[in-house]
Amino acid sequence: MISTVGMTRIMPLMEKLESLLKDDKLNEWAVGTIDSDRVFVNSQASSESELIFCFVPLYNDPFLIVISNLIEQCKRQGFVDESVLQIQNYLHSRVGSILAFNWLEREIKFEVSVASLQVQLKAPVMATSPQLASRLFQKVLEYNLRKVSVLQGVSDDLLGLIDSKDKTIEYLSENVQELGGERMIAKWAPQGSYNAKSLERYSPPLELLQCLENSDDIMKVAESLLKLKPHFRNYTRSPSKSPRKRYRDLGATNLTSRLQQDQTQSTVLSPPDAQGPKRAVSDSPSKRQKFGKVKVTKK
Incomplete structure (x- = not known):
């Protein structure tokens, strides 16, 4: 044509x-x-x-x-x-x-x-001409490498943030249950509800896993990245980081192994450092009622 x-x-x-x-x-x-x-x-x-x-x-x-x-x-x-x-x-x-x-x-x-x-x-x-075609391919490749570098940084930041929030949710959930708040959790997040799903650990989007699985086919990777673009449309990198920390080297992190690890291994939340300050149970009756009856013993 x-x-x-x-x-x-x-x-x-x-x-x-x-x-x-x-x-x-x-x-x-x-x-x-x-x-x-x-x-x-x-x-x-x-x-x-x-x-x-x-x-x-x-x-x-x-x-x-x-x-x-x-x-x-x-x-x-x-x-x-x-x-x-x-x-x-x-x-x-x-x-x-x-x-x-x-x-x-x-x-x-x-x-x-x-x-x-x-x-x-x-x-x-x-x-x-072959010469011009080669230069246009080069420009498109450079453009996509810059975008891939940004997506790599976005993925690293988001996976780190999500993992931190998952650990926080697990820790808070365990402490609420210890204080007798199982019914409160069940009421807020009944089985099969959106809230119950939000308490589960995050698993990467299917498009991202497919992108990594097809990493030997550059065209499939390009198409997968195009599908991923809406996921990061409103994402803004944190301005609090220094330029050195914001700089991302494509070879610095292995996103594939990180995702596979997240898929196969569930991170167990460690309790707070025993040497650190312990949280005291509030003496306020109104706060105690939220978690059911709590028995407080005085030494």
Whole structure:
């Protein structure tokens, strides 16, 4: 489906792409779709009336399209000066938000909504040279390695935080039961309820385990990471850590062994240090009633 275009058009485009590479404009990529296939997309507005879209599919060679006749395409659909200018300004400032595309024989088409205006744009697909394809693959790989590094740090932080909270819940639960609070726990977390599930130890999401199981297939890992993205959409790294502690080396921790250990081994909570201060039972009748009758003996 990918066609080649005349050299008179290709050469200036290659020069523009070289300039984009030199200026680090192709360092950031988004995940888009062409029909139902996922692709990495980098979109650039090289001028007010020219748009460049670079596509790197998971299983095929990179290719690109150039919208160089934006004004002409808008006018052919009945838009006049003011509307054309509005569409131009929108595309120039938000070209990176266009992520849904479709095949139309040897062309790529997409639709843009600007206020109450809807315009369809299309352009022929252009193949890339082996040298350019190699550089685009390199840029996508660098981008994904940065994201993987962030996800590694997020996973480490979350697993550590969850493990700490699980131990705290187990400790508090055991102490409440010792004070006669079994009925209170049973009332708050009856069997099969959401609250009862929240008292269980955490197990990693299935997508993360599948990502690790498929670690020999880079494409399956990429797809698994895309599925994991919503889990960490609102995650913020703790600002309290020093830059040295926030820095994550991909080889520093073995996430696979850590997850397998969490799956096969249940951590037993150790009681507080015997040398530390012990918690005294409150003499307040109102607090005692929450845990049933408690017998307090005085020495």
